[in-house]
Amino acid sequence: MNAINLDFLNDSAEKVAPxxxxxxxxxxxxxxxxxxxxxxxxAYDQHDAASHSYRGSTPRNATMFGPAGHLxxxxxxxxHYCCNVVTGPENxxxxxxxxxxxxxxxxxxxxxYRQAAGPNLTNGPAKLCQALSITMDLNGHSLLDAPLRLLxxxxxxxxxxxxxxxxxxxxxxxxxxxxxxxxxxxxxRQ
DNA sequence: AGCGGGATTTTCT
DNA sequence: GAAAATCCCGCTT
Numbered sequence: 001m002n003a004i005n006l007d008f009l010n011d012s013a014e015k016v017a018p019x020x021x022x023x024x025x026x027x028x029x030x031x032x033x034x035x036x037x038x039x040x041x042x043a044y045d046q047h048d049a050a051s052h053s054y055r056g057s058t059p060r061n062a063t064m065f066g067p068a069g070h071l072x073x074x075x076x077x078x079x080h081y082c083c084n085v086v087t088g089p090e091n092x093x094x095x096x097x098x099x100x101x102x103x104x105x106x107x108x109x110x111x112x113y114r115q116a117a118g119p120n121l122t123n124g125p126a127k128l129c130q131a132l133s134i135t136m137d138l139n140g141h142s143l144l145d146a147p148l149r150l151l152x153x154x155x156x157x158x159x160x161x162x163x164x165x166x167x168x169x170x171x172x173x174x175x176x177x178x179x180x181x182x183x184x185x186x187x188x189r190q
Numbered sequence: 191a192g193c194g195g196g197a198t199t200t201t202c203t
Numbered sequence: 204g205a206a207a208a209t210c211c212c213g214c215t216t
Contacts, residue, residue, distance in 0.1 A: 042208070050208070052201095060200055078198025080209050097208055126209050168208055192216080203204085 006069035006144060009087050013043035013094040015056035016087040016164070018179045020096055022156035024104065027132045028147040028164070034106035035124060037153055040067055040180040040187045042166045044084070046093035049171035055092030063140045071148065073139040077150045083134050084110060085143065085150070099125045099178070101132075101165070102186040123188045156181055162190075 009016055020024040020038050027034045044051035052061040052074065063072040064086055072084040072095050084095035101122045103110055108148075110121055114131040122128040134148070166178045167189065180187045 044208075052208075055202080058201075073207085075199060076207065077209050079198095080194095080197095082208065099208085124209070132216090166208075170207085193214085195213090196211090197209105200207090202206090 006150065009068040009085065010054050010089065011087065012092075013045045013087045013096050014177060016085075017041045017043040017096045018156075018158070018161050020085060020098075021161060021179060021181050022153040024151040024153045025098075025101060025132065026149045026151055027134070029109070029133050032106060032109040034109050035151075036101035036103040036110075036128070036132070037104055038100075039102050039184040040098075040100035041178070042097040042099055043179075044095055044097065045088065048175070048177075050166065050175075051093070053095075057093065061093070064095050065091050066140065069150075071134075071138055071141045071143060073134060073136055075136060076126075081129040081135055082125040083129050083138070097125060098103040098128065100180070100184075100186050100188050101128050102184060103131075107165065119186050124188045187189040 007166050008019055020041050023028045023038050024160050025036050046053045053064045067090050070086045072086050075081055084097045086095045088094035092131040113133045122131050160182050162180055162182045163176045
């Protein structure tokens with residue numbers, strides 16, 4: 001039993017987001033295994049003016065309207081990729097943005113794709129996609145399958161989770177939909 | 191430590 | 204035409 005049971009993703013993004021903290025992303029490229037713990041996330045859904053899904057399904061955000069447990073990858077600012085875990089009932093247009101991870105194994109492989117050391121390797125949504133070699137060809141990929149899987153991790157106590165406002169948006173600025181593991185050095189901003 | 195510009199795609203006005 | 208779920212570099216305090 002390696003694969004995680006992804007049933008817990010079939011709930012609203014706001015509820016799923018804190019539950020993803022502590023879970024592990026396993027990425028395999030050219031036989032090299034990389035594992036990283038999720039330490040920071042943000043929730044988005046269709047009723048949120050800051051969400052890509054706010055104005056309905058488009059070719060770009062179609063994955064958000066697909067089944068939970070798939071990966072929504074988007075390209076932004078002309079040079080960066082960011083990845084989300086799709087949540088909620090199908091057609092809900094909800095997802096959780098992975099904002100930061102902590103490398104556990106295969107750090108040398110991460111550094112093949114992103115030349116940086118310490119927290120700077122994976123402490124931002126575009127940084128971790130670069131380090132894990134995540135691009136558009138993984139858009140719509142199921143996290144139950146290789147080469148990118150979601151695995152169970154050490155449970156994170158709710159008292160170690162901080163809920164705060166999201167980063168880099170101009171609408172719905174006050175919503176407390178960003179969650180991180182308090183004190184973790186890989187969090188992009190405490 | 192903090193501000194500002196550049197890179198350059200998808201989407202909406 | 205402009206803004207966007209970002210990051211990096213160079214310049215100024």
